[in-house]
Amino acid sequence: MQHIYYEVGSLDKKCYEKFALTEDILMEHAASSIARFIEENFEKKSSVLIVCGPGNNGADGLALGRLLYKEYEVKLYLPFGAKSQMAKLQKNRVELLGLTLHEEISESDIVVDALFGSGLNKDLDETSLNIINTLNQLNTYKIACDIPSGINIKGQVNQEAFYADTTITMGALKVALFNDEAKDYVGKIEVANLGIQRSIYEEKTNIFLLEKEDMNLPLRNKKNSHKGSFGHLNVIAGCKKGAGIIAAKAAFGFGAGLVSVVCHEDIDLPYHIMQTHFLSDNCTAIAIGMGLGKYETEEIKTILAKEIPTIIDADLFYEEIILEKLKSDVVLTPHPKEFCALLKLCEIADISVIQLQKDRFEYVSKFCNKYPKVTLLLKGANVLIGKDKEIYVNSFGTSTLSKGGSGDVLSGLIASLLAQSYNSLDAAITANLAHTLAAKNYKKNNYSLIPSDLVEEVKKL
Ligand SMILES: NC(=O)C1=CN([C@@H]2O[C@H](COP(=O)(O)OP(=O)(O)OC[C@H]3O[C@@H](n4cnc5c(N)ncnc54)[C@H](OP(=O)(O)O)[C@@H]3O)[C@@H](O)[C@H]2O)[C@@H](O)CC1
Ligand SMILES: Nc1ncnc2c1ncn2[C@@H]1O[C@H](COP(=O)(O)OP(=O)(O)O)[C@@H](O)[C@H]1O
Numbered sequence: 001m002q003h004i005y006y007e008v009g010s011l012d013k014k015c016y017e018k019f020a021l022t023e024d025i026l027m028e029h030a031a032s033s034i035a036r037f038i039e040e041n042f043e044k045k046s047s048v049l050i051v052c053g054p055g056n057n058g059a060d061g062l063a064l065g066r067l068l069y070k071e072y073e074v075k076l077y078l079p080f081g082a083k084s085q086m087a088k089l090q091k092n093r094v095e096l097l098g099l100t101l102h103e104e105i106s107e108s109d110i111v112v113d114a115l116f117g118s119g120l121n122k123d124l125d126e127t128s129l130n131i132i133n134t135l136n137q138l139n140t141y142k143i144a145c146d147i148p149s150g151i152n153i154k155g156q157v158n159q160e161a162f163y164a165d166t167t168i169t170m171g172a173l174k175v176a177l178f179n180d181e182a183k184d185y186v187g188k189i190e191v192a193n194l195g196i197q198r199s200i201y202e203e204k205t206n207i208f209l210l211e212k213e214d215m216n217l218p219l220r221n222k223k224n225s226h227k228g229s230f231g232h233l234n235v236i237a238g239c240k241k242g243a244g245i246i247a248a249k250a251a252f253g254f255g256a257g258l259v260s261v262v263c264h265e266d267i268d269l270p271y272h273i274m275q276t277h278f279l280s281d282n283c284t285a286i287a288i289g290m291g292l293g294k295y296e297t298e299e300i301k302t303i304l305a306k307e308i309p310t311i312i313d314a315d316l317f318y319e320e321i322i323l324e325k326l327k328s329d330v331v332l333t334p335h336p337k338e339f340c341a342l343l344k345l346c347e348i349a350d351i352s353v354i355q356l357q358k359d360r361f362e363y364v365s366k367f368c369n370k371y372p373k374v375t376l377l378l379k380g381a382n383v384l385i386g387k388d389k390e391i392y393v394n395s396f397g398t399s400t401l402s403k404g405g406s407g408d409v410l411s412g413l414i415a416s417l418l419a420q421s422y423n424s425l426d427a428a429i430t431a432n433l434a435h436t437l438a439a440k441n442y443k444k445n446n447y448s449l450i451p452s453d454l455v456e457e458v459k460k461l
């Protein structure tokens with residue numbers, strides 16, 4: 001897991017005060033990291049256009065130009081001149097070197113966007129917007145310095161932003177890079193150390209970026225076992241039975257020893273999945289909500305009142321009967337629209353999906369502060385898993401998953417782990433990593449995935 005921060009100002013301050021580093025040293029390391037990336041990936045003499053803004057983001061760009069000068073064909077473009085003290089200092093240094101400034105944007109092998117970084121504090125004016133649009137149209141490799149220009153510190157893209165192939169971010173990972181709106185712009189993310197190893201200046205945080213190593217698959221280590229050793233999941237199927245069946249199949253493929261679909265009508269199920277009309281006596285986990293539609297309220301109340309590990313999905317986020325359950329340890333897996341309904345139901349906020357997507361981290365925090373026992377998994381391009389004060393970010397997901405039924409697979413995977421005695425948070429983290437990494441491993445065209453393909457990939461992880 002890597003650390004993510006809302007802001008890195010306090011980390012910079014620590015470098016200055018505790019380790020006697022200076023702004024100049026920090027900036028030199030920031031620029032050197034980008035220079036190293038270019039040297040490792042591009043041939044000498046390639047042309048590098050560096051677009052520098054008026055503040056310290058631009059100053060990073062100017063320092064980069066100095067470092068690459070003579071080895072590469074450096075073209076510095078400063079549309080707003082140099083305003084911050086560091087920008088003026090770096091500009092003076094490049095001028096002393098004899099590097100002349102360019103007056104316009106021109107085709108180059110590499111473009112570095114050092115226009116605005118963490119200091120973007122207002123809407124882009126027409127000139128900046130034109131620059132960003134022009135850069136986006138260039139058919140070159142694009143590197144963003146710190147954060148693609150146009151993305152603000154919350155990760156919102158209110159007009160347009162630079163489309164980076166790689167973002168080299170300064171000091172530490174920031175929340176802004178992981179908001180869904182930023183995902184199309186940031187490209188591959190790398191972190192530049194600020195003069196000492198990151199682990200020395202990084203402080204405690206409550207936001208974490210999940211890595212592949214955080215996935216703890218339900219691999220079987222004991223030889224002396226039987227099907228009952230791996231739990232019995234009950235999936236409640238409502239009017240759209242397919243959703244429950246998809247979840248049940250995913251759960252079975254992910255290791256649950258027994259899986260039953262609870263349904264009043266007789267339904268066609270694969271031979272290895274059982275059907276019951278009521279909860280099984282030896283049930284070790286419940287999955288409810290997916291495709292539920294209208295269901296007998298009293299019956300749902302009875303199911304939710306059971307002290308059995310439970311995952312709630314889909315239709316139930318619109319129903320008041322779940323409110324009581326939120327006081328207990330339960331997993332919730334809403335997509336943005338369902339989460340907006342839930343926020344309203346819980347009297348936390350009455351917002352649109354657009355408003356939610358602008359501030360995903362904030363609303364997850366608000367919900368988890370009110371319901372600290374709940375594990376909340378907010379779906380999206382980057383999934384956020386919140387529990388009490390902590391948020392875990394999974395950025396492995398891709399648009400391959402944008403299909404009806406993908407969420408039902410995820411519910412099934414989580415439910416499977418709950419049935420196999422994982423705690424709620426571990427189940428949500430491992431199942432979500434498995435879900436996204438399976439989709440990543442899928443080799444056919446990215447428009448073609450169906451739920452059973454996803455389950456097949458999960459089996460191969
Ligand atoms: N902290 C550190 O130790 C380190 C920091 N580092 C680097 O510093 C960067 C932060 O620098 P920063 O604070 O100077 O802000 P920055 O992003 O350059 O923007 C401010 C300038 O842009 C202007 N401006 C803003 N919005 C605008 C708009 N919409 N349209 C037009 N103009 C707009 C704004 O104008 P003003 O508000 O003054 O009118 C001001 O002139 C950070 O991202 C990283 O790259 C690294 O070197 C490592 C060490
Ligand atoms: N563009 C995307 N990038 C990453 N993950 C995605 C993307 N689109 C969808 N997903 C994931 O696919 C799943 C979709 O779930 P959901 O919308 O509930 O589908 P359904 O209810 O039809 O099964 C979620 O886990 C979501 O995070």
Ligand SMILES: [K+]
Pocket residue numbers: 057113114115116117144145146147148149
């Ligand atoms: K930038």
